[in-house]
Amino acid sequence: MLAALLALAVGLQTTGRLEFSSYLRPLPEMGEAYQRGFRSDAMVRINQVRDSIQVDEVRGDEPLQSFLNSFIDSKEQPASLELNEVFDAIQEEFPGAQYLAANLVTSNDRESLLNELAGWSAATNDDFDTINTAVFQTGRQAGVIGVMSRRIPAFSLRAANSRGGRFFNKCPHCDEVHALEIEKESRTLILSCPHCELPFDVLASDTSGRIRRATDFFEGFSLNEHPITQYQLTSEQRILALWREVAERCEYQRDQDHVSETREVWKGPRETWADKAGDCEDTSILLADALISAGFDARVAIGWNGNVGQHAWVVVQTSDRQYVMESTLQGEITEGCLKDVTVASAFYKPEQLFDRERMYFTTARPQDFNNDYFSPKVWRHIPVASGPAATPANGAKLSLR
Numbered sequence: 483m484l485a486a487l488l489a490l491a492v493g494l495q496t497t498g499r500l501e502f503s504s505y506l507r508p509l510p511e512m513g514e515a516y517q518r519g520f521r522s523d524a525m526v527r528i529n530q531v532r533d534s535i536q537v538d539e540v541r542g543d544e545p546l547q548s549f550l551n552s553f554i555d556s557k558e559q560p561a562s563l564e565l566n567e568v569f570d571a572i573q574e575e576f577p578g579a580q581y582l583a584a585n586l587v588t589s590n591d592r593e594s595l596l597n598e599l600a601g602w603s604a605a606t607n608d609d610f611d612t613i614n615t616a617v618f619q620t621g622r623q624a625g626v627i628g629v630m631s632r633r634i635p636a637f638s639l640r641a642a643n644s645r646g647g648r649f650f651n652k653c654p655h656c657d658e659v660h661a662l663e664i665e666k667e668s669r670t671l672i673l674s675c676p677h678c679e680l681p682f683d684v685l686a687s688d689t690s691g692r693i694r695r696a697t698d699f700f701e702g703f704s705l706n707e708h709p710i711t712q713y714q715l716t717s718e719q720r721i722l723a724l725w726r727e728v729a730e731r732c733e734y735q736r737d738q739d740h741v742s743e744t745r746e747v748w749k750g751p752r753e754t755w756a757d758k759a760g761d762c763e764d765t766s767i768l769l770a771d772a773l774i775s776a777g778f779d780a781r782v783a784i785g786w787n788g789n790v791g792q793h794a795w796v797v798v799q800t801s802d803r804q805y806v807m808e809s810t811l812q813g814e815i816t817e818g819c820l821k822d823v824t825v826a827s828a829f830y831k832p833e834q835l836f837d838r839e840r841m842y843f844t845t846a847r848p849q850d851f852n853n854d855y856f857s858p859k860v861w862r863h864i865p866v867a868s869g870p871a872a873t874p875a876n877g878a879k880l881s882l883r
């Protein structure tokens with residue numbers, strides 16, 4: 483743009499028909515050094531205003547700055563850019579840029595561009611912690627796009643545990659980027675995408691207060707089966723024998739009875755076994771882990787029970803049947819306790835399932851998924867995210883504040 487304008491001016495000059503002094507100021511060379519100097523001056527002025535009202539200073543965001551420069555360079559007429567276009571481009575490149583404000587100002591002098599930016603309402607807003615600017619030539623004037631932003635980190639269990647807070651996450655189902663907030667003191671969390679509404683993670687605090695993924699509570703816990711009976715018994719008899727061992731040892735105990743706060747914490751199988759007590763998800767994980775170790779296909783279901791509300795239970799599959807196992811059952815475990823899923827479906831409404839490796843969700847109709855906990859057509863496993871949004875999806879967007 484600048485080169486073209488200078489060439490035009492030179493061409494005109496040779497005609498001798500125009501008075502340059504009336505409008506042609508020496509145009510600044512808006513190279514890298516100029517851009518850096520401008521941003522630095524803008525930052526100083528904005529920080530003076532922020533200091534005066536005790537708002538934390540802003541700094542530059544170098545990757546965002548160089549993206550902004552090349553974005554503006556690629557536009558023939560930056561002055562006619564829609565700000566939404568700027569937002570979309572930035573958010574596609576930086577999915578964690580959750581707080582964004584942009585301002586486009588044109589003027590014929592640098593000083594008033596700086597003043598405009600310093601007087602901008604977003605400049606003093608403490609939602610933002612960086613300022614970046616890109617100056618461009620527009621006709622005989624200069625223009626600037628100022629971008630105030632704050633980036634939030636990609637969600638990870640490690641970050642959620644170390645400090646909690648706001649994160650962005652790319653949905654493994656629909657690839658949309660969204661923000662989520664995790665408190666360090668969280669209890670059981672079933673995380674769902676606000677765009678497609680599908681669950682993408684099930685997290686829970688363990689007894690030490692660490693947030694873990696549901697699948698990570700499995701430990702490969704096993705119970706001894708009699709080596710001979712293992713071959714003489716039917717699958718149902720073996721399942722019942724394992725269940726009896728768990729039920730005889732572990733007393734049903736709600737979290738409220740043993741944790742000072744009334745918060746939902748999960749225990750691993752060894753911990754439940756050692757405590758000889760646990761609530762529905764503790765004994766379900768223990769029982770499912772023992773069944774899997776014994777070679778059965780078993781899952782923990784989280785969902786709704788008509789009698790108790792939010793609940794967890796176990797489901798196990800033999801060669802031809804599926805059974806719901808109520809792991810909180812006390813007293814003698816008899817054949818009648820092993821309920822076929824089709825019989826149990828009146829009371830048990832599963833929402834998510836998990837085993838040692840995977841979490842499963844469904845979009846099927848209840849009459850289908852209530853009667854079948856293992857069909858891959860009905861229960862799909864949640865895809866594992868391919869790294870924390872290293873490559874943002876096309877069109878990945880966050881809602882603007």
Ligand SMILES: [Zn+2]
Nearest residue numbers: 653656675678
């Ligand atoms: Zn989604």
